[in-house]
Every structure is written in structure tokens, then in C-alpha cells.
Amino acid sequence: MVNILPFFMGHRGSPGQEGVSQMGLGMAIAASMVVLTRFQQFLLNHLHGYLERFIRKLFKSMDPNVQIRFTEDSTDGSGPRNYEAYAAVETYLSAKCSGQAPSLKANSVRDIGNPVLCVDVGEGVSDEFNGVKVWWSLVEEEEKGNAYRGARKTRYYALKFPKRYRETVVGEYLRHVMEEGKAVVAMNRQLKLYSNTSSDDGDYWNYIMDFNHPAKFETLAMEKERKQDIIDDLIRFSTGREYYRRIGKPWKRGYLLHGPPGTGKSTMIAAMANLLSYDIYDLELTAVRSNAALKRLMNRIPCNSILVIEDIDCSSEITNQREKNNQGDEGARKKREKVTLSGLLNCIDGLFSANDGGRLIVFTTNHVGVLDLALLRTGRMDKHIEMSYCGFEAFRILAKNYLGIEEHELFGRIEELLKESSITPADVGENLIAGSGKGEDCGEDCLNKLIQVLEKKQREEEVNKLSIQALVKKPRDGDGDGDEVEAEEGENEECK
Numbered sequence: 001m002v003n004i005l006p007f008f009m010g011h012r013g014s015p016g017q018e019g020v021s022q023m024g025l026g027m028a029i030a031a032s033m034v035v036l037t038r039f040q041q042f043l044l045n046h047l048h049g050y051l052e053r054f055i056r057k058l059f060k061s062m063d064p065n066v067q068i069r070f071t072e073d074s075t076d077g078s079g080p081r082n083y084e085a086y087a088a089v090e091t092y093l094s095a096k097c098s099g100q101a102p103s104l105k106a107n108s109v110r111d112i113g114n115p116v117l118c119v120d121v122g123e124g125v126s127d128e129f130n131g132v133k134v135w136w137s138l139v140e141e142e143e144k145g146n147a148y149r150g151a152r153k154t155r156y157y158a159l160k161f162p163k164r165y166r167e168t169v170v171g172e173y174l175r176h177v178m179e180e181g182k183a184v185v186a187m188n189r190q191l192k193l194y195s196n197t198s199s200d201d202g203d204y205w206n207y208i209m210d211f212n213h214p215a216k217f218e219t220l221a222m223e224k225e226r227k228q229d230i231i232d233d234l235i236r237f238s239t240g241r242e243y244y245r246r247i248g249k250p251w252k253r254g255y256l257l258h259g260p261p262g263t264g265k266s267t268m269i270a271a272m273a274n275l276l277s278y279d280i281y282d283l284e285l286t287a288v289r290s291n292a293a294l295k296r297l298m299n300r301i302p303c304n305s306i307l308v309i310e311d312i313d314c315s316s317e318i319t320n321q322r323e324k325n326n327q328g329d330e331g332a333r334k335k336r337e338k339v340t341l342s343g344l345l346n347c348i349d350g351l352f353s354a355n356d357g358g359r360l361i362v363f364t365t366n367h368v369g370v371l372d373l374a375l376l377r378t379g380r381m382d383k384h385i386e387m388s389y390c391g392f393e394a395f396r397i398l399a400k401n402y403l404g405i406e407e408h409e410l411f412g413r414i415e416e417l418l419k420e421s422s423i424t425p426a427d428v429g430e431n432l433i434a435g436s437g438k439g440e441d442c443g444e445d446c447l448n449k450l451i452q453v454l455e456k457k458q459r460e461e462e463v464n465k466l467s468i469q470a471l472v473k474k475p476r477d478g479d480g481d482g483d484e485v486e487a488e489e490g491e492n493e494e495c496k
Contacts, residue, residue, distance in 0.1 A: 064162055064163055065160045065161060065162055065163065066160070066161055066162075066163050066166055066169075067158055067159065067160045068158070068159045068170075068174075069156045069157070069158055069159075070085050070086050070089050070156055070157040070158075070159070071086065071154060071155075071156040072086045072154065072155045072156060084182075084302050084303055084304070085178065086156070086157065087181070088177065088178050088180075088181030088182045089136075089157045089177060089181060090118050090119075090157070090181070091181040091182075091184045092177045092180050092181035092184070093118065093119055093125060093127075093136055093157075094117060094118045094119070095180075095184060096127060096180075102123065105117070105118050105119075105120045105121075119136070119137075119138050120138065121138050121139070121140045121155070122137075122138065122139075122140075123137065123138060124136060124137035124138075125137075129168075129169075129172070129173045129176060130168060130172070130173075132161065132162075132165045132168050132169060132173065133161075134159060134160065134161040134169060134173065135159070135160045135161070136157060136158070136159055136160075137157070137158050137160075138155065138156075138157055138158075139155070139156055139157075139158050140153055140154070140155045141153065141154055141155075141156075142154075159174075190210050190211075191210070191211035191212075191273060191274070191277065191278070191279055191280070192207060192208075192209075192210060192211055192279045192280075193207075193208045193209055193210075193211045193279070193280050193282065194206060194207055194208060194279065194280070194281045194282065195208050195281075195282045195283075195284060196281075196282075196283055196284055196287055196288065196297055197287065198287050198288065198289050198293070203287075203288060203289065203293040203294075203296060203297050204297075204300075205281060205297065205300055205301070208282075211270075211273065211279070211280060213270035213273070213274065215267045215268075215270035215271045215274060216271055216274055216275070217230075217231055217271050217275060219397065219401050220264065220267065220268065220271050220397070221264060221390065221394040221395075221397050221398050221401075221425040221428075221429070222264070222394055222397075223391065223393045223394065224393065230383075230385065231275065233253075233383060234272060234275060234276060234360075235275075235276075237253045237360070238276050238304075238358070241357060241358065244357070250357065251357030251358055251359075252357065252358075252359045252360070252361060253360055253361070253382050253383070254348065254349075254360075254361040254362075254363070254379075254380050254381040254382045254383070255272075255360065255361070255362045255363070255381065255382070255383050255384075255385060256362075256363050256364075256365070256368070256376065256381040256383070256384045256385065257269070257362065257363070257364045257365075257385050257387055258364070258365050258366070258367075258368040258384065258385070258386060258387065259366070259386055259387030259388055260366060260387075260389070260424060261366055261424070261426075262424035262425065262426035262427060263387035263388060263389065263424050263425060263426070264387055264425050264426070265310075265364040265387050266310070266364070268385070268387065269306065269308055269362055269364075272306060272360065272362070273306055276304070276306075276360075277304075278304050278305050278306045278360065279302075279304075279305045279306070280305070280306050280308055281301050281305055281306065281307050281308065282308050282310070283297070283307060283308065283309050285309060285312075285338075285339055285344075286338070288338055288339050289338055290338060290339065290343075291339055291340060291342075291343030291346075294339050294343055294344070294347055295343075295346075295347060298347045301359060303357055303358040303359070304358045304359075305358070305359055305360075306359075306360045306361075306362055307359060307360065307361045307362070308362050308364075309361075309362070309363050309364075310363075310364045311364060311365065311366070312363045312364065312365050312371065312375075313365040313366060313367045313368075313370050313371060341372060341374070341375075344375075345374060345375065345380065348361050348380050349379050349380045361380075363375075363381060368384075389422045389423060389424060389425075390418065390423050390424060390425045390427075390428045391418060392411075392414070392415040392418050392419075394425055394428075395414060395415075395418060395428060396411070398425060398428050398429050398432055399411075399432060399443075399447075401429075402429060402432035402433060402446070403432060403442070403443035403446060403447075404443070405443045405447075408443070408444070408447060410444070410447045410448070410451065411447075413451055414447065414450065414451060414454065417451065417454035417455065417458060418454065420458050420461075421454050421457040421458045421461055422457070422461070423453070423454065423457060427453070428450065431446065431449050431450040431453055432446045432447075432450060433446070
């Protein structure tokens with residue numbers, strides 16, 4: 001067996017043996033250096049993360065302040081939008097502290113000539129509450145992207161305060177900021193209209209425009225008692241957060257507006273939004289690709305908003321689905337369906353309907369009879385509002401709105417004609433639009449024009465009525481004649 005110990009022990013022998021010994025020593029030193037380097041890399045790779053987190057925690061433990069972030073939005077689908085709290089903070093700071101910041105940004109606000117000044121990105125302001133001083137700053141950070149989504153910027157308000165005042169700040173000051181900010185937001189903010197869109201990246205709400213519809217309940221053509229009942233119901237709902245929580249129901253309410261075209265269903269929605277200062281989210285069901293996409297859209301509607309689905313009767317693949325599933329090829333039909341009836345029902349009255357409170361859900365339809373009964377029951381559509389033809393009380397409101405006339409000698413004749421003919425508020429308003437001039441003289445011309453239109457409608461309805469009576473009295477010679485008469489009668493009724 002060869003003894004290699006002399007190579008490392010420095011054994012002196014012959015000159016050749018001494019050279020071999022020095023070579024072995026050099027190889028041993030080199031090997032030890034390689035091993036040591038590898039070991040250092042191993043330690044750095046595995047301990048670097050732990051060391052970094054330890055240092056960060058150490059510095060945080062030494063920091064006498066606490067920081068809370070209020071993010072502008074959350075688009076990852078993990079929860080409801082954060083914009084409500086963010087907007088409340090922004091509004092509070094604009095009213096209380098914006099004068100301290102050297103750099104400001106301007107936001108436009110509804111019905112206010114001058115813009116509202118807010119803290120700009122990178123700027124900070126201080127505030128004081130019950131002797132506690134806090135600091136606010138607006139921060140913008142860029143998040144890393146991935147293969148499916150590029151980098152995007154996130155913006156948030158950072159609140160910093162001393163640790164010893166945590167209970168006061170979290171328990172009292174933040175509640176004060178939210179209440180003050182939300183009160184100003186609800187009073188002055190610009191209402192917005194959103195609509196959904198679909199793309200390869202998913203389904204999202206898109207801002208369409210500022211909502212500046214002038215409709216109010218005061219100018220709505222409807223009987224006074226009915227309007228007051230709707231107003232009371234809306235206000236009772238908007239202020240009923242604690243009541244709904246106490247009785248164990250989600251804080252939401254469904255409205256069904258039904259009636260012929262031109263009876264003011266869209267105007268009613270605008271009046272609701274203006275009364276409550278709620279944004280409108282107009283849902284186009286045909287653009288939603290699946291039930292899962294519908295749930296994501298519903299999850300991204302913030303508190304104090306109106307979800308609108310107009311002309312729900314036109315979505316026949318959904319609203320009358322149970323009846324159709326009993327006819328024809330069910331499999332072929334399901335391939336064509338994007339959103340199912342059960343998916344829609346779960347979103348408006350299921351577990352997904354309770355993720356956020358303060359939402360109104362408004363459906364409109366021209367033909368309430370074609371809707372599935374499951375969609376109409378209480379809990380989904382809690383209040384049914386019939387938007388009917390124009391009555392005399394509604395006409396008086398329109399005459400005041402369009403002509404500034406509250407009383408006129410022609411009102412008696414118009415009242416008689418409205419009882420005997422069917423005309424929508426939209427048609428009445430069109431005939432009351434003054435072509436030229438102002439005052440009662442021009443108003444009388446418009447009233448006479450309306451009388452002519454009502455008399456013409458009255459004659460047409462009398463002719464239709466006589467035709468139906470003649471068909472009913474017509475002798476029936478064959479077995480099928482009666483069915484023909486009933487079918488023609490039904491067609492005439494539908495035309496009427």
C-alpha cells in the first residue's frame with residue numbers, strides 16, 4: 001500500500017520526493033479553497049433570504065411608527081374594489097390638508113365650477129386628531145408583470161403614526177376619516193357610468209362617461225303618491241345597513257321596472273342614481289362569456305352602486321330558459337348559451353350577492369309575462385314598479401316641465417281624453433315641446449296639438465273596439481271558425 005502521508009507532512013527525502021511533496025501541498029490548498037468557496041456560496045444562497053428578512057424585521061421592530069396602506073383598486077379578482085375607502089381618504093385630505101402640499105392635482109366635481117385640489121403623487125401632509133399627529137402620503141409603485149400581464153402601476157395612500165397611538169388611530173381616527181370623506185363624496189362627487197366588456201384577458205368594467213342625466217323625481221311624470229312611495233323605499237334602503245345586518249339579510253334590493261316603451265323606465269333609473277348619488281353599472285348580458293365571468297363582474301361592483309340590466313326580456317335564452325329546456329335539443333342549446341339562468345339567479349340572490357353591501361339591482365322589461373317566475377320572486381326583484389301610460393296627474397307635471405303651465409282651461413278636455421285613450425309620457429312630452437316663443441300663448445298651441453293627437457287616438461281605439469265586437473258576433477259555420485275568430489281577436493288586442 002502506498003503511503004501518501006509524506007506528501008502532506010513535509011517529509012524530507014530525496015530531491016525528487018521533496019518536489020512531489022510540495023506539489024501535493026499545493027493541490028490540497030487549492031482543493032480546500034474550492035470547497036470553501038462552494039460552501040460560502042451555499043451559505044449565501046440559503047441564508048441570504050433569511051438574513052434579509054431578519055434585518056427587515058429588526059429595523060421594523062426599531063421603527064416607532066406604524067404604516068397603513070389604502071390601495072386605489074384591486075383588479076386581481078381577490079375581492080371587492082378598494083376604491084370606496086381610497087376615495088374617502090382622498091376627499092378628506094383635499095378638504096382638510098391639501099393646503100400643506102407644495103404639489104397638487106386637480107379633480108373635476110359635479111356641479112362645482114372650480115376643481116377640487118388633491119395631494120399629488122410623492123407628496124405628504126400631516127393631520128392631527130385628539131392630540132395625535134399623523135402623516136399621509138400618496139405613493140405610486142410599479143408591480144412586476146408576467147407572461148400574461150405586463151407591468152402596471154398601483155397607487156395608495158400611506159398613513160403613518162406612532163405605535164403608542166395605535167388604538168386611537170385605528171379605533172377612532174380612521175372612522176372619522178371614512179365618515180367625513182364619504183359624506184363629502186356622496187354630496188359632491190361626479191357620478192359615473194360603467195359598462196362591461198370581454199376580451200382574451202377576461203371580463204372587466206369600463207368607465208364610459210360622467211353621468212350627468214338631469215332627471216329627478218320632482219320632474220318625473222308619475223302620480224305624486226307613487227313617487228313618494230318609491231323615494232321613501234330608496235332612502236330607507238340606503239340608510240339601512242345596520243338594519244339589514246341585524247335581520248341577517250344581504251344589504252341589497254331589487255327593482256323591476258315594467259311597462260310599454262316610452263313610459264320612462266330609463267328616466268326612473270337616472271332619477272334613482274341622482275337621488276342616492278350612486279354610480280351606474282350597466283350590465284350587457286350578451287357580452288358576458290360564462291357564469292364565472294358574471295361572478296367576477298359582480299364581485300367588482302363597489303358599494304353604493306346601481307346594477308342595471310335593461311330589456312331583460314330580450315335575453316330570452318336566459319330569462320325563459322326553464323321552459324325552453326323542456327323543448328328541443330338541450331345539449332345544442334347549452335352550447336349557445338353564455339350565461340345560464342341559474343348563474344344569473346345565484347349572482348343576484350345567492351352567496352355571491354352578499355360580498356358587498358349597498359347595491360340596487362334594477363331590471364327593465366317591456367313584457368313582464370315572458371320572464372321566468374324564479375326571477376320575479378321577492379328576494380330577487382323585491383319591488384315591482386309598473387310604468388304605465390300617461391294619466392292626468394302625470395300630464396300636469398309634464399305641462400309644468402315643458403311649458404311652465406300649472407292651470408289652463410284646456411286641461412279639462414285633456415283629462416277626459418286621457419281617460420279614454422292610451423298614450424305614453426314620451427309621446428305627450430313630444431307634443432308639448434314648444435316650437436317657438438315662450439309663455440302661455442305658445443303653451444296653448446301645444447295643448448291644442450296634444451288634444452288633436454288624443455282625439456285621433458280615441459277614434460282609432462273606438463274603431464278597433466267595434467271591429468273586435470263585430471268579430472265576436474260573427475256567426476260560426478264551421479268547427480275551425482271559432483278558433484279563427486279568437487285568433488283574430490287576440491291579434492287585435494295585441495295591436496291595441
